[in-house]
Amino acid sequence: xxxxxxxxxQVDGLTKNFTLHNQGGIKLSVLRDINLKVKGGExxxxxxxxxxxxxxxxxxxxxxxxxxxxxxxxxxDGAYVDIVSAAPRDIIAIRRHTIGYVSQFLRxxxxxxxxxxxxxxxxxxxxxxxxxxxxxxxxxxRLNVPESxxxxxxxxxxxxxxxxxxxxxxxxxxxPVLLLxxxxxxxxxxxxxxxxxxxxxxxxxxxxIIGIFHDEDVRERVATRLLDxxxxxxxx
Amino acid sequence: MNQSHEAPLLTADNVTxxxxxxxxxxxxxxxxxxxxxxxxxxESGSGKTTLLNCTSGRLPPVSGTVQFATRAEGLSDIxxxxxxxxxxxxxxxxxxxxxxxxxxxxxxxxxxxxxxxRLMAIGDRHYGDIRRTAxxxxxxxxxxxxxxxxxxxxxxxxxxxxxxIARNLVTKPRLVFMDEPTGGLDVSxxxxxxxxxxxxxxxxxxxxxxxxxxxxxxxxxxxxLMVMRRGEVxxxxxxxxxxxxxxxxxxxxxxxxxxxx
Amino acid sequence: xxxIDHNRSENAATTDDYNFAYLDEQTKRMVRRSLLKxxxxxxxxxxxxxxxxxxxxxxxxxxxxxxxxxxxPDDTLKVIDQGADDTTNxxxxxxxxxxxxxxxxxxxxxxxxxxxxxxxxPETQLKEGQVLVYxxxxxxxxxxxxxxxxxxxxxxxxxxxxxxxxxxxEDITRHGKIATSYDYPVIVNDRYLMRPSPxxxxxxxxxxxxxxxxxxxxxxxxxxxxVPPYTKVKSLDFEDHPFEVQKWxxxxxxxxxxxxxLDEVITDDQGGRMFVCSDTDxxxxxxxxxxxxxxSNPGEPSV
Numbered sequence: 001x002x003x004x005x006x007x008x009x010q011v012d013g014l015t016k017n018f019t020l021h022n023q024g025g026i027k028l029s030v031l032r033d034i035n036l037k038v039k040g041g042e043x044x045x046x047x048x049x050x051x052x053x054x055x056x057x058x059x060x061x062x063x064x065x066x067x068x069x070x071x072x073x074x075x076x077d078g079a080y081v082d083i084v085s086a087a088p089r090d091i092i093a094i095r096r097h098t099i100g101y102v103s104q105f106l107r108x109x110x111x112x113x114x115x116x117x118x119x120x121x122x123x124x125x126x127x128x129x130x131x132x133x134x135x136x137x138x139x140x141x142r143l144n145v146p147e148s149x150x151x152x153x154x155x156x157x158x159x160x161x162x163x164x165x166x167x168x169x170x171x172x173x174x175x176p177v178l179l180l181x182x183x184x185x186x187x188x189x190x191x192x193x194x195x196x197x198x199x200x201x202x203x204x205x206x207x208x209i210i211g212i213f214h215d216e217d218v219r220e221r222v223a224t225r226l227l228d229x230x231x232x233x234x235x236x
Numbered sequence: 237m238n239q240s241h242e243a244p245l246l247t248a249d250n251v252t253x254x255x256x257x258x259x260x261x262x263x264x265x266x267x268x269x270x271x272x273x274x275x276x277x278x279e280s281g282s283g284k285t286t287l288l289n290c291t292s293g294r295l296p297p298v299s300g301t302v303q304f305a306t307r308a309e310g311l312s313d314i315x316x317x318x319x320x321x322x323x324x325x326x327x328x329x330x331x332x333x334x335x336x337x338x339x340x341x342x343x344x345x346x347x348x349x350x351x352x353x354r355l356m357a358i359g360d361r362h363y364g365d366i367r368r369t370a371x372x373x374x375x376x377x378x379x380x381x382x383x384x385x386x387x388x389x390x391x392x393x394x395x396x397x398x399x400x401i402a403r404n405l406v407t408k409p410r411l412v413f414m415d416e417p418t419g420g421l422d423v424s425x426x427x428x429x430x431x432x433x434x435x436x437x438x439x440x441x442x443x444x445x446x447x448x449x450x451x452x453x454x455x456x457x458x459x460x461l462m463v464m465r466r467g468e469v470x471x472x473x474x475x476x477x478x479x480x481x482x483x484x485x486x487x488x489x490x491x492x493x494x495x496x497x
Numbered sequence: 498x499x500x501i502d503h504n505r506s507e508n509a510a511t512t513d514d515y516n517f518a519y520l521d522e523q524t525k526r527m528v529r530r531s532l533l534k535x536x537x538x539x540x541x542x543x544x545x546x547x548x549x550x551x552x553x554x555x556x557x558x559x560x561x562x563x564x565x566x567x568x569x570p571d572d573t574l575k576v577i578d579q580g581a582d583d584t585t586n587x588x589x590x591x592x593x594x595x596x597x598x599x600x601x602x603x604x605x606x607x608x609x610x611x612x613x614x615x616x617x618x619p620e621t622q623l624k625e626g627q628v629l630v631y632x633x634x635x636x637x638x639x640x641x642x643x644x645x646x647x648x649x650x651x652x653x654x655x656x657x658x659x660x661x662x663x664x665x666x667e668d669i670t671r672h673g674k675i676a677t678s679y680d681y682p683v684i685v686n687d688r689y690l691m692r693p694s695p696x697x698x699x700x701x702x703x704x705x706x707x708x709x710x711x712x713x714x715x716x717x718x719x720x721x722x723x724v725p726p727y728t729k730v731k732s733l734d735f736e737d738h739p740f741e742v743q744k745w746x747x748x749x750x751x752x753x754x755x756x757x758x759l760d761e762v763i764t765d766d767q768g769g770r771m772f773v774c775s776d777t778d779x780x781x782x783x784x785x786x787x788x789x790x791x792x793s794n795p796g797e798p799s800v
Contacts, residue, residue, distance in 0.1 A: 021485030022492065063474065065481040088460050088474045089269050109434075109456065110427035124438065320655045342642075342663070346670055349663050356666065357659030363669055363735040385670050 004041040006075055008177050008208035009061070011036040014070035014084075016053070016060055029232040030056045034070070036227055040176065040206035043199060043222050045213055048229035054212045055104070057229070058179045060084075061210065062101045063091045074098060074177060096124065102170030104181045106162040108155045114140065115150045118168045125173065139168040143194055159186040171198050178202060180211035184218050196221050243305055245270050245411060245443050250300035251290050259467035260286035263300070266462065266472065270410065273437055273444040275458030275475060277451060277490070283467035284447045285415060291445060292332060292413040293322050304411070327357055331404030331412035335419040337396035340403070341388050347374065347399055348384040354407045373402040377432060394425035398432065405436065414446040418453060430456050451494055455479055463487045518565040518598040524548055528566035528721070532712060535723035540685025541653070542636050547719040557590060557615060558716030560632035564613045567628055567712070568594065573601045575609035580617040580758065580775030587615075606778050616679075618700040620757045620779035623709035625726060631694045633715040636722065638682045638692040658690045661733060669738055678743065684731050685724055693730075699742045699758045704730040747772040752783035 016031040030053045038044050046054040059065040061072055063083050072083040076098045081090065095101075109117065115133050118140060122132035140150060143164040149157065154165050163186045170178070180199075184192045192215065199222045202209060213219045219226075244267035253260035261283035268274055276284040289295035291302050293314050303311045307329065314322060326332070334340040342350055351370035352360075360366050367384075374381050377398040388396055397417065404412060417433065418426040434457045437444060448454055454461055454475055461479070462472040463486065471484040482488045516522065524546075531545040550558040568574060574594050578587040582604040590613060591602050603609050606621040613630040623629060639649045642660055652658070661682055668676040681698040685691045693704060694713060704711060704724060711724040724730060734740040748755045750771040757779060759772040774780035 018481075019483075020488065022489050059480070064476050066473075066477060066483065089272060091474055092272075092459055109431065112431055319651075323651075323655060323657070345663055345667050348670060349666050352666055353660055353663050355659075356662040357657065359659065361662070361734075361736050363666060363737050366666065367670075 004039055004206050006040060007037045007073075008040050008075045009036065009038040009210065010071075010073040010080070011061070012071040012073070014057070014060060014072060015068045016056060016065060017068050031060065031067075032232055034229075036210075038177075038208040038210060040208050041203050042224045043203055043209040043211060045211055045219050045223040045226050046229055047219070047226040049231065051231040052229040053232070054229055055181055058101070058181050058210065058212065062095070062099060062179055064101075098175060099177045099179065100170050100173065100175035101179045102167055102181060102183050104185065106154060106166040108153070108162070110155065111153050113151045114145070114154050114157075114165055117154060117165060118172055121169065121173045136168065136172060139172050140165070142198075143168055144191055160188070160191070163187060164191060167195060167198070171202070174202070174205060174207065176207060178207050178209045178211075180209065180213075182212050182214055184213060184215055192218055242270060243311070244268060245272075245305050246291065246445075247303045247311065248287075248291055248300070249303070251287065251297045251302060252299045253286050253290050253295060253297045259283065260295075261290065261297075261464070262467045264462075264469055265300075266469075268411070268443055268445065270443055271437075271441045272460065273442075273446060273458045275454040275461045276445065276447045276464060277449065277454050277461060278464035279449060279490075281466070282464040284449075284464050286467070287464065288413055288415055288445060288447045292330065293326060327354060328407045329409050329411065331401075331409040333397075333400055333404055333412060333414040333417045335416040337388075337393065337400045340400040341396060343388050346385045346387060347379070347391075350388065350399060350403050351406050354403065358407065369406065370402075373406050374399075376405075376436070377402045378428075392425075393421050394429060397421065397429055401433070401436070405440070405442075408440070410441075410443060412442055412444045414444060416448055416450075417446070418450075419448075426453075433457055451479060451491065463490065515597040517570070518568055518594065519551075520548065520562065520565045524562075525566040528562055531721045532563065532566065532723060535712070535721050536710070536725050538689070539724055539728050540683075540689030540691040540722060542720040542722050544719055545721050547716045550716065551593075552589075554717035555634065556586065557613070557632040559714030559718075559721070560613050560615070560630050560716075561590060561593070561714075562716060563630045563712050563714035563721065564594065564611060565598075567630075568598060568600060568611050570598070570600060572610045573603050573608055575603050575606060575612045575778075576614075577612070577617060577619065577776075577778075578615045580619075580760075581777045583777065604778050605782075616695050616697075617758065617775060618696055618703045620754075620774070620776040621782070623707055625708040627709040629707075629709050629711045631696070631711065631713045633692070633694040633713045633720070634717070636692060636713070636715040636718050636720040638690050653689060656688070658684070661690055662735070665733060665735065665738075669735070675734065675738055675740075681740075682733050684733065686728050687731075691722060691724075691730075697743060697758055698732065698740075701730070701732045701740070702742065706730075745772060749774045749780060749783075752780045752787070754780070754783060 011034055014031055014034040018028040018030060020026045034057060046057060048054055056065060060067050067084045070084065073080040074083055074094060076094050081094060115136050119132035119136035122135060123129060145161060145164050154162050167183050184195050196218060199209060246268040249265050251264045252262050264287055276287055278284045290297045296315050302314050304314050306312050348367055348370040351373050352366040355366050355369060371381050371384055374384060379395060379398050388399060418429050421429065430453060436442065446458060458475045461475040462469045465486050471478060471487045478487060479491055482491050527546055531543045535543045548562060550561055552558060576587045576591040578584040581587060594600060595602050606619045611628045615632045637649055638661060639652055641664065643649050665675050679697045680692055680695040681701055683691050683693055683701060693701060706727050708726050710726055713722045732740040745759050749757065749759060751773050754774055757774045757776060760775045761770055761772055763770050
C-alpha cells in the first residue's frame with residue numbers, strides 16, 4: 001500500500017482536559033471525542049474559532065500534550081503506533097522519523113546560527129555538515145531569507161523572518177506526517193505562495209498533513225478537506 | 237519498533253537512600269536508553285543530587301539496585317561489582333561533569349595533561365599520540381588549541397568547564413553524569429556551553445543523566461525529564477510534554493514560577 | 498660482649514652501654530617482619546613502627562633502623578652519602594654503628610656486607626649476599642598527584658598508575674624531554690610503582706636484576722620497601738621518549754672514568770671547575786689500579 005491509500009493518521013475518541021491544581025483545581029475541557037482519519041497526500045485543515053482546541057489537537061498528535069483518553073494511531077515503520085500510550089523513547093523515534101511539526105512560534109536556541117537551526121534535522125539523519133547546510137541554504141533562499149542572515153542567530157529576527165526559519169526547519173526533511181500550526185500567520189503574500197507550493201509538493205509526495213491556517217485564501221488552496229471544531233463548555 | 241531489540245544502558249530500580257531519618261531519595265526507578273538524555277529537576281533538597289550520586293556509583297543506596305550494561309558482561313549491578321571494576325568504569329565508560337570544574341580537573345597540570353590523563357590511565361604510552369588526541373578534543377570543545385600547555389587556573393570558568401567536558405569524553409564514554417554543568421557560569425557562557433553539550437550528545441550518541449534546577453536548561457538538552465520533590469519523583473515523561481502540559485500540581489507550580497524575560 | 502675480639506673497632510669498650518646496634522630486640526624483630534613482608538612483595542610500601550632515633554627526621558633515621566635490624570656481629574658496614582664515605586653524615590652514621598654494634602667498618606664496596614647509602618648506588622657491581630640500604634625521604638611516588646593516603650593506597654592496590662605518566666607528560670611539555678633526573682619512578686617486578694629515593698636516574702639501571710638485596714627505609718614516613726635480588730626494575734617512559742641516563746662530555750679528572758656518575762666541583766673563584774667521580778671508593782680503586790699497572794710496566798706512558 002502506498003501512503004496515499006493508507007490511513008497515515010487515525011484519531012479515535014480523543015479527549016483532553018486541563019486540571020489547574022494551583023488555581024483551585026479548575027478543570028478545562030479542550031477536546032472531547034475527536035475522530036479523524038488522514039491518508040497520505042491529504043491536507044486536513046482544522047477549522048474553527050479561537051479557543052476551539054485546534055492547536056491543542058496538533059499538540060496531542062505530537063504528544064506535546066498528554067491525552068486523557070482515546071487513541072492516536074500513526075503509521076510508523078510499517079505499523080500503527082498509538083501515540084497516546086507509547087513510551088517516551090518510542091515517541092522520540094517517531095518524532096525523528098515520521099512526524100514533523102511546525103509550531104506557531106520559533107523556539108530560539110541562543111547563539112545557534114540560522115543555517116545550523118535549519119540544517120539540524122538533516123545532520124541528525126546522518127547527512128554531512130556541508131550537505132545539510134547546503135540544502136538548508138536552498139530552502140532558506142526559497143523562503144526569501146537573505147543570505148546575510150544565515151550565520152546569525154534568529155533571536156533578533158522579525159516575526160516573519162523567524163516564522164520562515166521555522167518553516168524551513170520543518171520542511172527540510174520529508175516527513176510522512178506533517179503538523180502545521182499557523183505557518184503563514186506572519187507572512188506577506190509572496191512568502192505565503194512559497195509555503196503553499198511547499199505544501200503542494202508534499203501532498204504530491206504522499207505526506208499526510210494536518211494544519212491550522214487562519215488565512216482563508218491559504219485554507220482554500222491547500223485543504224483537501226476541513227475538520228470543523230468548536231469550543232467546548234467547561235466540564236462540570 | 238526498530239528500537240525494541242535494544243536494551244537499556246542503565247536501569248535504576250527502587251533506588252532509596254536515607255541520611256539517618258532524612259529521606260535523600262525514595263523508590264526511584266527509571267531506564268536510560270542509549271543516546272538519551274534524562275534530566276532530573278527539582279529545587280534544593282529535592283534529592284536530585286542524591287539520586288545522581290546513587291546512580292553514578294558514588295553513594296550506595298540503602299535499598300534498590302542500579303544496573304549498567306557493561307561492555308564485557310552486559311547488565312551488571314554497579315554496587316555488586318568489585319571496586320576495581322567500578323573505578324575502571326568511572327574512568328572509561330562513564331564521565332562525570334561537576335558543577336564546579338575545579339572538582340573535575342587537575343589544577344596542577346596543563347590542559348593537555350588533563351585530557352591525556354584518562355588515556356594514560358588506560359595504558360597509552362606514546363606522548364605524540366596522546367598530545368594529538370588531546371588537541372583534537374580541545375578543538376571539539378571549541379577551546380583554543382594554543383592553550384594546550386596552559387594551567388587550568390589561567391582559564392575562565394567557561395573554559396574550565398569545557399576542559400572538564402573534554403577530559404571526560406576522551407575515552408568515549410557511553411554515559412555522562414552531569415551535576416548542574418552550567419551552574420556557576422555567566423548566562424552568555426551558559427548558552428554556548430549548553431549548545432556544545434547538545435551537539436556532542438548528538439554527534440557522539442552519548443547518554444546522559446543531568447541534574448539541574450533550571451528548567452530552561454532541561455528543555456534545551458534533555459529528552460526526558462523527572463521532576464523530584466522531597467526525595468520522590470512526582471512526574472516524569474518527555475521533556476517538552478512535562479514542561480508544556482504538566483500534570484502534577486508541583487510540576488505545574490514549578491513551570492508557572494519561571495520568570496519570562 | 499665480654500671478650501675483646503680483634504675484629505671489633507677501637508670503640509668496643511663502649512658497646513656495653515647499648516643494646517647491639519642501638520635498637521632493642523623487639524624493635525628489630527618488628528622491623529625484620531616488615532622487611533620480610535617487603536621482600537615478599539617487591540616494591541610495596543610496608544608501614545612500620547618507626548622509632549625515635551638519636552638524630553632528626555631527614556637525616557637517615559629510616560635507613561639506620563633498617564641497617565640496625567639486619568646487621569650482625571660478623572658484618573662489615575660501609576656508609577656513603579652522595580657516593581662519598583667522608584662526608585659528615587656518612588662518617589657520623591658509620592661511627593654510630595661502630596659504637597653501638599662494635600662491627601667492622603670499611604670504605605671499600607667489595608669488602609662490605611651491608612652498605613647504607615644516601616642518594617647513590619655504588620659504581621662497583623654488587624654481589625650476591627650484599628645488602629644495600631637506601632635512605633628514603635618520601636616513599637610515596639604518587640604523593641605529588643594525590644595528597645590522600647587512603648587514595649594512594651587504593652591506587653597501588655588497584656594498579657592505577659597511568660596518572661604517573663601525567664607527571665612525565667608535563668615534563669616533556671615543559672622541557673621537551675623528561676626532566677626528572679633523580680628519584681625517577683620505576684615499576685618493580687611488573688607490579689608496584691616505586692620511588693627509588695633521590696638517587697640520580699643514572700643509577701636506575703643498576704637496580705634492575707641486581708644480585709644484592711636492596712632495602713629502603715623511610716623513618717619520618719614510617720615505610721619500608723624492598724627489591725629482592727634479581728628482580729625486574731623498569732623506569733617509566735614513553736614509547737617516543739624512552740628512558741635515558743645522564744651523560745657527560747668530560748671524564749673524571751682523577752681516574753679518567755667515562756662511565757661513572759660525575760660531580761661538578763668548583764675549584765676557584767674564576768669559575769674553574771672539574772668533574773670527578775661521585776663514588777670516592779670507585780675512583781680511588783681505579784687510580785690504585787692504574788698505579789699498579791704503571792709500576793709493573795715502567796716503560797709505558799701513563800694513561
